Amino acid sequence: xxxxxxxxGQDISGNLxxxxxxxxxxxxAGGSVAAATLAAAGARVVILEEGGHHTRxxxxxxxxxxxxxxxxxxxxRATEDLAIMILQGRTVxxxxxxxxxxxxxTPDRTLRLWADKFGVTGLDPATLAPHFEAVEHRLNIHPGSxxxxxxxNQKLWDGxxxxxxxxxxxxxxxxxxxRLGYCGMGCPLDAKQSALVTYVPDAVAAGADLxxxxxxxxxxxxGHRVESVSGEFLDEDLDRPSGRGIxxxxxxxxxxxxxxxxxxxxxxxxxxxxxxxxxxxRTFLHPAVPMVGLFxxxxxxxxxxxxxxxxxxxxxxxxxxxxxxxxxxxxxxxASIAFPGFGDSHRHLAERLSFAQATIALMVDGxxxxxxxxxxxxxxxxxxLAYPLGDGLREAARDAIKNMARLLLAAGATEVxxxxxxxxxxxxxAEIGDLDxxxxxxxxxxxFSAHQMGGCPMGDDPKRSVVTSRGxxxxxxxxxxxxxxxxxxxxxxNPQLSIYAHARLFAQAIARGG
Amino acid sequence: MIAPxxxxxxxxxxxxLVKKGMVGGALLFVGGALPIALRATRLGPEPRxxxxxxxxxxxxxxxxxxxxxxxxPAADPTWPSAEALDCAGKVDALLARAHPSxxxxxxxxxxxxxxxxxxxxxxxxxTPFTRLSPTDQDTRLEHWRDSRIVIFRTxxxxxxxxxxxxxxxxxxVYPLMGYPGPPEVPxxxxx
Numbered sequence: 001x002x003x004x005x006x007x008x009g010q011d012i013s014g015n016l017x018x019x020x021x022x023x024x025x026x027x028x029a030g031g032s033v034a035a036a037t038l039a040a041a042g043a044r045v046v047i048l049e050e051g052g053h054h055t056r057x058x059x060x061x062x063x064x065x066x067x068x069x070x071x072x073x074x075x076x077r078a079t080e081d082l083a084i085m086i087l088q089g090r091t092v093x094x095x096x097x098x099x100x101x102x103x104x105x106t107p108d109r110t111l112r113l114w115a116d117k118f119g120v121t122g123l124d125p126a127t128l129a130p131h132f133e134a135v136e137h138r139l140n141i142h143p144g145s146x147x148x149x150x151x152x153n154q155k156l157w158d159g160x161x162x163x164x165x166x167x168x169x170x171x172x173x174x175x176x177x178x179r180l181g182y183c184g185m186g187c188p189l190d191a192k193q194s195a196l197v198t199y200v201p202d203a204v205a206a207g208a209d210l211x212x213x214x215x216x217x218x219x220x221x222x223g224h225r226v227e228s229v230s231g232e233f234l235d236e237d238l239d240r241p242s243g244r245g246i247x248x249x250x251x252x253x254x255x256x257x258x259x260x261x262x263x264x265x266x267x268x269x270x271x272x273x274x275x276x277x278x279x280x281x282r283t284f285l286h287p288a289v290p291m292v293g294l295f296x297x298x299x300x301x302x303x304x305x306x307x308x309x310x311x312x313x314x315x316x317x318x319x320x321x322x323x324x325x326x327x328x329x330x331x332x333x334x335a336s337i338a339f340p341g342f343g344d345s346h347r348h349l350a351e352r353l354s355f356a357q358a359t360i361a362l363m364v365d366g367x368x369x370x371x372x373x374x375x376x377x378x379x380x381x382x383x384x385l386a387y388p389l390g391d392g393l394r395e396a397a398r399d400a401i402k403n404m405a406r407l408l409l410a411a412g413a414t415e416v417x418x419x420x421x422x423x424x425x426x427x428x429x430a431e432i433g434d435l436d437x438x439x440x441x442x443x444x445x446x447x448f449s450a451h452q453m454g455g456c457p458m459g460d461d462p463k464r465s466v467v468t469s470r471g472x473x474x475x476x477x478x479x480x481x482x483x484x485x486x487x488x489x490x491x492x493x494n495p496q497l498s499i500y501a502h503a504r505l506f507a508q509a510i511a512r513g514g
Numbered sequence: 515m516i517a518p519x520x521x522x523x524x525x526x527x528x529x530x531l532v533k534k535g536m537v538g539g540a541l542l543f544v545g546g547a548l549p550i551a552l553r554a555t556r557l558g559p560e561p562r563x564x565x566x567x568x569x570x571x572x573x574x575x576x577x578x579x580x581x582x583x584x585x586x587p588a589a590d591p592t593w594p595s596a597e598a599l600d601c602a603g604k605v606d607a608l609l610a611r612a613h614p615s616x617x618x619x620x621x622x623x624x625x626x627x628x629x630x631x632x633x634x635x636x637x638x639x640x641t642p643f644t645r646l647s648p649t650d651q652d653t654r655l656e657h658w659r660d661s662r663i664v665i666f667r668t669x670x671x672x673x674x675x676x677x678x679x680x681x682x683x684x685x686x687v688y689p690l691m692g693y694p695g696p697p698e699v700p701x702x703x704x705x
Binding site for chain 1: 574581582584585586589590593604608611612613614615616625652655656659660664667668670671673674675676677678679680681682683684685687689692693696697699
């Protein structure tokens, strides 16, 4: 078997026209494992990745480099009203290159919900188990260790444990981790077993060719089949079209894995595949509301494994929207854009960065009546995401900030601060009721998302879903989607491992002929 | 001194950050059309290099905003100024790489921020942002932040986040935050 190559946009001197069996768009959790699986099965695979090809020697642990280089919209992706900041990778390896290593299998109750309410068939825990096992083996995912727990996560553990909320250690995809704390900026040691160092090299070793800095713009459909895919190479310095392009003719099919938000946006821009009218709708974000606890002793949340402890005590709140608790690293830029205020009031918090602990509540959207967001994309390629924060999410956010305040006080915080435009300061349990006056709405408080899901939901009913329960488009027979956009709701845990496992299962079916 | 660039009908027709429904459209219209909106911008220090996206006056508006938004030596002399860290230049470079429509909208936003009529509407002060006293600049920022109209709060977030992002990602401020910086690894030995 002749290995393939990874080419960057600057390596391409003219327009390219390629024939292959499968064209895979995106090289993150979904695209990488799909490409590796298909290539290993003997297919000729071409991978198109919009981001650049960056490796550990460039990962300098500086936010000023990492976010503009490795993230969507140069680190500025957000909902169109800027109410929710969106952290989403855009580089070879996709989000896995900047993921914080938290690895969870899809909860059984989420799979049941998808089967019961969204018409998903054949995706039960037993069916997925071998795919989780295979991915866990390849990514060296292992149970978390107490040695992984930095002080930032220890506070989360301490508070949850004291309150009887059953904190858990998080499984992580690392090998030889030095617990530097910079997973979100790319691992400079290649200790994180991201797609960049696992499934992408596997795909290339099996013969796949990867083209980085390549933005797909056009999908040509002929009848019920995709005929060709076209894109433009980007000048990496300017992030503008270089004038060179590529057209790929995939004889067996197109596999989309550009991620939730970008996959639906691509279909909408290309005017292909929205027969159901559902593409881009029901986009979910696990909107995360943070709280900051200030401690008398240093926490130094910028060092150590970013996430090692989680608490799912509030994940199932019956008829109310659930949420789960994790810690967030506190690097200067990430923390400063989350901190409220400006000038002096902001400085007082910034000066205490090393004493700050950040707990986040990730709301499980889409599993109740909340409709999620909607992705749109016009001919100019500008992607817009509208995401209204409905009553259910506002109730969950308020409940979450009160419980995070309880947790942080139980962990020993001297002060807990809500990240509202007008923050509420809590110093005792008796003051937690003050959070009832907190307002929730666009840009009244900090919200962000590191998990994007939905927009091309799977299911067996073509009127209620875009792709089948094996990722195949309902109307276009040689088009598959294998990224987080297929999930009918938010997953309820960090979704990376779910994407890998579903993509592996789907890719094996594709390799067998669909 | 350079007057803010007037908004054209073509610009108004575009969907944009600040054009959210009737209120946003009306603001853009009056902001671009009335003479009161065209009072000159106080330019301040020269950009360090050629600007890629912003005009000279837009650079000055963002510089004035950033000067109030970051800690800065006025409040505590140990903190560098936004100008010292070239926040406006970094934002210019960053947004020059963004989708062209994002760059256009940001320029429109700065025009609105500077616009005296908008100041009159939200603060009863028909003075361009760059010509307000520091205290009044803070008050105007608070009006944008606390407005009941979402587009003002959106505009506030846009400028404040960019100012904070460029300022606090600068190694010069790490020690002031108690952040020692990245640890040493073989590929990046400490100097």
